[in-house]
Amino acid sequence: xxxxxxxxxxxxxxxxxxxxxxxxxxxxxxxxxxxxxxxxxxxxxxxxxxxxxxxxxxxxxxxxxxxxxxxxxxxxxxxxxxxxxxxxxxxxxxxxxxxxxxxxxxxxxxxxxxxxxxxxxxxxxxxxxxxxxxxxxxxxxxxxxxxxxxxxxxxxxxxxxxxxxxxxxxxxxxxxxxxxxxxxxxxxxxxxxxxxxxxxxxxxxxxxxxxxxxxxxxxxxxxxxxxxxxxxxxxxxxxxxxxxxxxxxxxxxxxxxxxxxxxxxxxxxxxxxxxxxxxxxxxxxxxxxxxxxxxxxxxxxxxxxxxxxxxxxxxxxxxxxxxxxxxxxxxxxxxxxxxxxxxxxxxxxxxxxxxxxxxxxxxxxxxxxxxxxxxxxxxxxxxxxxxxxxxxxxxxxxxxxxxxxxxxxxxxxxxxxxxxxxxxxxxxxxxxxxxxxxxxxxxx
Numbered sequence: 001x002x003x004x005x006x007x008x009x010x011x012x013x014x015x016x017x018x019x020x021x022x023x024x025x026x027x028x029x030x031x032x033x034x035x036x037x038x039x040x041x042x043x044x045x046x047x048x049x050x051x052x053x054x055x056x057x058x059x060x061x062x063x064x065x066x067x068x069x070x071x072x073x074x075x076x077x078x079x080x081x082x083x084x085x086x087x088x089x090x091x092x093x094x095x096x097x098x099x100x101x102x103x104x105x106x107x108x109x110x111x112x113x114x115x116x117x118x119x120x121x122x123x124x125x126x127x128x129x130x131x132x133x134x135x136x137x138x139x140x141x142x143x144x145x146x147x148x149x150x151x152x153x154x155x156x157x158x159x160x161x162x163x164x165x166x167x168x169x170x171x172x173x174x175x176x177x178x179x180x181x182x183x184x185x186x187x188x189x190x191x192x193x194x195x196x197x198x199x200x201x202x203x204x205x206x207x208x209x210x211x212x213x214x215x216x217x218x219x220x221x222x223x224x225x226x227x228x229x230x231x232x233x234x235x236x237x238x239x240x241x242x243x244x245x246x247x248x249x250x251x252x253x254x255x256x257x258x259x260x261x262x263x264x265x266x267x268x269x270x271x272x273x274x275x276x277x278x279x280x281x282x283x284x285x286x287x288x289x290x291x292x293x294x295x296x297x298x299x300x301x302x303x304x305x306x307x308x309x310x311x312x313x314x315x316x317x318x319x320x321x322x323x324x325x326x327x328x329x330x331x332x333x334x335x336x337x338x339x340x341x342x343x344x345x346x347x348x349x350x351x352x353x354x355x356x357x358x359x360x361x362x363x364x365x366x367x368x369x370x371x372x373x374x375x376x377x378x379x380x381x382x383x384x385x386x387x388x389x390x391x392x393x394x395x396x397x398x399x400x401x402x403x404x405x406x407x408x409x410x411x412x413x414x415x416x417x418x419x420x421x422x423x424x425x426x427x428x429x430x431x432x433x434x435x436x437x438x439x440x441x442x443x444x
Contacts, residue, residue: 001039001095004082005032010091014082016043018075018097019111019221020050021417022299023350024443027075027097038095042076050099050109051416053427054300054443059419064109073099073107080218086183087229096218108410111352115217118360118408125366126262129359130339131216132209136251136347137227138244139173139201140237142441147244149201150236162198162248169196170203176234183226189219198312199248209256213355220253220351228442240347241440242298243305250306250313251347255358256331258339259366268338273321275330275338277369282340283319283328284372285365285404286358290317290327290344292402294388294395295421296357297345301392301428302440306346309381314344316385318376325380327388344388348444353417360408396421 005011014035017027026049030038037043048064050073058065075097082093099107106113122129141150141158149158152172163169170177177194184191190208197204207219224240231238243250259267259278268279298304306313314327321330329341342358364370376383389395399405400418428436 001077001081002036005035008093011093012090013092014038015085015092015094016075016097017094018050018099019350019352020052021109021111021350021353021420022052022054022444023221023224024052024056025225026050026052035095039077042074043097044072044074046070047073047099047107047109050107051420053420053424054439059416059423062416062419064416074102075099078112078218080215083187083222085229086186087226087233108412109416111350111356111413112214112217114409114413115214115352115356117410118356118363119213121363122259122359127267128211128260129213130209130211130258130260131213131355132207132256133216133220133351134204134206134252134254135220135223135240136197136202136204136253137238137240138199138251139176139203139231140239140244140441142237147437153234160200162200162202163196164198166196170194176230179234180227180230183230184223187222187226189223189226191223197249199250200245202249202251211260213359217351217355237441239441239444241437241444242300242303242346242348244437244441246305249311252313252343253345253347253349253351253354254341254343255345255355256339256341257359257362258337266336266338268340269335271335273332273335278366279330279338279340280372281365281368281370282362283365284370285361285363285368286328286340286342287317287319287372288370289357289361289364289402289404289408290388291398292405293357293361293399295399295417296353297349298395299350299421300348300440300444301425301436303346303348304391307388307390313346314380314388315390316380316383316387318380318383318385319372320375320377320380323376323380326376348440357408361404364404364407392421392425396425
């Protein structure tokens with residue numbers, strides 16, 4: 001890491017930052033000449049900082065604050081090392097960090113450690129998950145009272161329509177996307193295909209699959225930060241909030257995953273389209289954990305506006321082959337690439353918690369050799385299916401009491417997230433929908 005700074009003497013400042021439970025970057029700015037201290041000894045800030053609400057406030061009844069004296073954790077660099085921050089004017093680098101106790105134990109309330117703990121379960125079985133994520137987001141002009149599509153930098157016109165797979169929509173913002181892809185190269189984020197989506201000014205970019213799920217979550221977390229920062233540099237906003245416009249589709253964050261054995265073979269591949277028993281077991285684990293996981297996949301008040309019938313977001317708990325109305329889809333294609341697509345999460349999620357919930361549930365199903373119900377056919381919205389919790393309060397309660405969640409996440413993290421979301425629920429009820437949107441637009 002010191003070598004990186006020596007090779008980049010133009011960098012004037014660094015940020016050290018960790019993800020809190022809401023996926024917000026929490027950290028410090030440090031002059032580059034004092035970076036060695038953060039690299040060698042880590043940095044310190046209160047454990048409660050990873051357990052703030054969406055406004056950045058302490059949780060009123062959290063034991064991490066006054067009860068414990070608001071003690072510090074020690075934050076050490078992750079294996080990612082420094083990454084540039086190309087959306088800032090001054091040459092700046094970000095050093096991602098994660099939290100440990102004073103004695104070196106991982107802090108269970110850190111979402112990155114939650115994913116690491118799930119991946120340890122795979123490693124113990126000689127297995128490796130291969131993950132890829134698809135991130136949807138909106139480009140938004142938020143300069144007036146009402147949100148609207150930014151005017152095209154090329155024509156000056158606003159296209160007030162969803163334009164699915166429209167090259168014209170991409171070309172209108174070609175300067176933004178060119179800078180975004182250049183920045184992904186600088187930050188070593190594997191950005192692949194971009195498409196325009198069904199919402200107003202909505203786009204999707206896929207990140208390439210890889211055999212390091214921690215890195216996949218890092219990429220998604222950094223990518224969200226980059227997109228929002230680069231949009232502001234271009235004079236408009238970008239947001240991953242679930243539903244900025246009530247009359248158009250919301251944004252999802254879909255994850256595709258398969259699992260390799262010690263020989264590098266896909267354990268979901270049986271040479272045919274249906275997949276193996278291990279695939280069915282993983283599907284079953286994801287389905288049974290879905291009610292308890294809803295808070296991870298829909299963590300905010302606005303999240304549930306996306307999850308309504310006919311909105312391209314799942315509401316029923318089901319799986320299917322090549323069917324985008326189901327919560328879990330098995331895509332077609334070459335058997336060697338047989339995989340599961342988990343379609344429930346919104347774009348507003350914490351990527352670390354989302355991947356931990358999905359991969360943890362799949363592993364529980366594999367461990368139990370669980371069998372799912374029969375795959376559905378046709379329109380899932382018209383089928384009689386068990387339902388994903390449809391409101392925030394129900395999702396919080398389900399997460400708090402779920403035995404499936406207790407197998408995936410540490411008790412401290414469960415407690416911290418429940419306290420956070422109950423506090424947010426309380427205060428969000430005092431706000432109008434417009435005020436809620438204003439909060440979520442830049443944060444999630």
